[in-house]
Amino acid sequence: MSPPEVVELTAEQTHPLRLAVLRFDTPTKEVVFAEDTWPGAWHLGLRVDSQLVATSSWVPRDHSGAPAVQLRGMATARHLQGSGLGGVLLEAGCGRVRAAGGVLVWARARDAAVPFYVGHGFVVQGEGFVDEATQLPHHVVVRDLR
Ligand SMILES: CC(C)(COP(=O)(O)OP(=O)(O)OC[C@H]1O[C@@H](n2cnc3c(N)ncnc32)[C@H](O)[C@@H]1OP(=O)(O)O)[C@@H](O)C(=O)NCCC(=O)NCCS
Numbered sequence: 001m002s003p004p005e006v007v008e009l010t011a012e013q014t015h016p017l018r019l020a021v022l023r024f025d026t027p028t029k030e031v032v033f034a035e036d037t038w039p040g041a042w043h044l045g046l047r048v049d050s051q052l053v054a055t056s057s058w059v060p061r062d063h064s065g066a067p068a069v070q071l072r073g074m075a076t077a078r079h080l081q082g083s084g085l086g087g088v089l090l091e092a093g094c095g096r097v098r099a100a101g102g103v104l105v106w107a108r109a110r111d112a113a114v115p116f117y118v119g120h121g122f123v124v125q126g127e128g129f130v131d132e133a134t135q136l137p138h139h140v141v142v143r144d145l146r
Helices: 011-022 085-099 111-118
Strands: 005-009 042-048 051-060 069-076 104-110 123-130 137-144
Touching: 005 011, 005 051, 005 085, 011 042, 011 051, 011 069, 042 085, 051 085, 069 085, 085 104, 085 111, 104 111, 111 123, 111 137
Parallel strands: 069 104
Antiparallel strands: 005 042, 042 051, 051 069, 104 137, 123 137
């Protein structure tokens, strides 16, 4: 396995992994997010052995009245989950936000993924809720990059 390469993606390039990882068992199969084309949105992935193995989307969007970036669509190919790739991608994205002067990253995290985010410096904020699209329990998680 080659070392993971961080690659910039178009929104469309995230769709196959979103479908395979985030939408395979959900009531909706929609892989287009309205925020994908918001001003300043960008998409970052990891390539291993020329295969796209992880995707993420980063959208400038205030949180609790403060300038912030919302992380959406974090997905690692199912057969590679738990091998550290998601962590590499998350840190690469947060590093880019920090380099651009950003301070806050937040996400609506599936409860199953909350330990992943907490392991990377995010804190859980507020009460849990059921996400409308997936019907899965979620919490908001926030990371201060300072
Ligand atoms: C959550 C996710 C993006 C993390 O990526 P990853 O490549 O598996 O992450 P890493 O290997 O760097 O880290 C694994 C950690 O994530 C957590 N985790 C969450 N879901 C997991 C899963 N399905 N498989 C393995 N680990 C998972 C574990 O706490 C693990 O911690 P550990 O290493 O201390 O045991 C990935 O598991 C995934 O795509 N899951 C399904 C979709 C999802 O829930 N996306 C997030 C939506 S908010």
